[in-house]
Amino acid sequence: MPVFDAYSGLNIPRAGCVHLDGYHALQVVRARHLQYRPASVTTTNHAYWPYELQSDLGRINRDHEFLRVLASSVAKQGLGNPVTDFRLVNSVAGQLEFDNAFTTSDMVHLLLTFHSAKINSAPQLTIPVSVGPNTSYIYAGYPKGEIEFPSLVPDLHAIDQFLQISPDTNTLTGQPLPRPSAVTVSVVNGSGVANIAATTLSSLEALGFRGAGTGNTPVLASQLET
Known part of the structure; x- marks a missing residue:
């Protein structure tokens, strides 16, 4: 479908296969404010075209596809x-x-x-990250450059696998993690959900942690409540 990005300069007005030279290919891989014209929109006025709304994640997916096409062309x-x-x-x-x-x-x-x-x-991965005030970290005891930690646990496992890091390793220090049996935990329920502390503690004990009891704490009101 037709696509447009005012920031990268991308403007493909017609659907179908399009041959891109290097200059226009860069417009594709740099596009992260992408708009597109679905079949329900007939105007060529870009102000009425919806946005993709994936920002960098959409750009990364297009980068993957671009590299795949480029690699296929080179392989030929x-x-x-x-x-x-x-x-x-x-x-x-x-x-x-x-x-x-x-x-x-x-x-x-x-x-x-x-x-x-x-x-x-x-295999290719597009990984959402948690952006904090500082993005320079030591990962697994070694400097890996600028790292923004993934926001999803499975993605952390994927990075560990790529870097050949054992799941029993502290990714900040590179040292072995303590055994669950060496850690004693207690769970205090402040969620307002009945019995959630006992359920959580049982789950932790099933993982090997030593339980030290449960308790309750006052539930804090939301700022939206009156």
């Missing part, structure tokens, strides 16, 4: 042939920034190693 040149691989690497190396220890020979080695990989089946 016959990767796995050292001559072809050297020619490809030398044609793009001048436009890339990479670590001094990472040479063009290393790039060719990667192409030779992964040339038969199935691009469309490669």
